[in-house]
Amino acid sequence: TDPVARRLSFAALGVLGPTSGLRAAGSVLFAVAAAAVSAEAVKKAAVARRGASTLRTGAVATAQDGARRTAAPQMTATTSTTVQTEADAAATKIWAEQWWPLGFAAHTSRAAPVAVTLLGAPLVVWWDDSAGAWRCTLDRCSHRLAPLSEGRVTSDGCIECPYHGWAFDGQGQCVRVPQQEEGSAPCRSRRAAVLALPIMEAQGVIWVWGGGLFESAAVTPPEESGPALVDVLERPGVEHSDYSRDLHMDWSTLCENVMDPAHLPFTHHKTISRRSKAAPISFGALENFSHTGFTAVRQTAGGPGRLTFRAPLLVLAETHRGPDSYSDWNVVYAVPTEPGRCRLLVRVVFEVSKLPIPLKWVLSFAFTKQPTWWTHLGTHQILEDDNPFLHAQGHAYRAGHATKLAPDWKRRLYMPTASDGMVVAFRRWLDAYSDGEGALWSRVAPTTETPLRRASKEEVLERYLSHVAHCSACSGALRNIRTTMRLAEGGVVLGLLLAALLRARPAALALAALSFGVARLCAVLDARMRVGRYPPPRNVS
């Protein structure tokens, strides 16, 4: 039933069949199987394109809202005409006046515009080679709202709309309207501009300032503002690996998961932990609890450490493995994209210089020499230990809220042990500073009242749209894998032909066998790049 094996056996029959009739039948069957593969590939590409467009437009503006926003771009700080409450002002500070991480610079394509979603707003990011800088605007053309991310970057560093060719610079100004009559100047109208967001690269991450998405927030970042950088990355002897993925869970579900070390031995049994490692976990008193987050020391089986929530986007977990041993850090950025969805950016950091040998050699190789796409394949599996049930858990939280069944989390959840200390602190933070809800949504997005659909297991385990499509390392590797697979399939046919025509049969058959092995390996890697496996390793005996 294996399609590759079936095609190869038809090819073998066509070349080596004992009678001319069987050889003719083999050739016909091979041609039919090859045609079926091409038709299937065309169908899959169409499905992938449809999926990609859903991802890009999943929480977009209504045409009216988008038009209002693109028609009146905010170029200076504005103040809402309504009087703001203190809580509203705090929420604006927390959610809007924030540098948000959108992706890792090394994994983001500089060759084409990239669509991203932040707080419900569709954005496009591109690399302006002429200025040597990243650019970001709303992903909606001011003309008739076509997504600019479907267009191209021109040689002068502008983004050109795919529909009628209007072009916009990094400040959102319209610089070309191809249909414009000679002498007239529609570009000078403010209505021609698109909203541009301040953007920068720091510590290898692309950050945008979210103020422009909210009516009452500062559009330009204040001097003292800065992204949530992590000092430990600058330490000598420290190495890290980076990974990002779009997840079918709310930003808050992801934060809560990272604050909860008790899940590791059970959820990640056989991947990064073991059930036998389960033990009581304790946290010290909460420190610095404010709208900017909180922190506390903790004691786990791995050693003492600290957990810090830098609101609303960073959870930093550090563990010290002993006085003369190494430390490691889990740096997790949780970016609210749409209601019920978020983007994860994680940096796994190890003090490699203090690791015992041979672990030091192994991790040094993994962090500095191993191909990024191979590291990402391994990280997918760890994420997929949690993803399916976290999606269901997050859905249950929201459904409980919508149906007004025990809306108070203190009655809805039962958390009697100290290991849930940080989860309780996080829920208290949400109550105190975010109305118990989490992310405020941009004016250009649907509200949190939007009913959420339960995603299927296939959608939750899907790897291509959630990672490969926006990871330049993995999309490049996937292209190479597919090219190698085609060449290897050609090698099988060539080997069989040579075996039939020449005297050097063993060498030709060896070529065919080797090519077959390479084609099979590529087919497996191709599948791993597109979807994860189920059930997870913990449930496989």
Ligand code: FES
């Ligand atoms: S919609 Fe963009 S140029 Fe017409």
Ligand SMILES: [Fe+2]
């Ligand atoms: Fe990747």
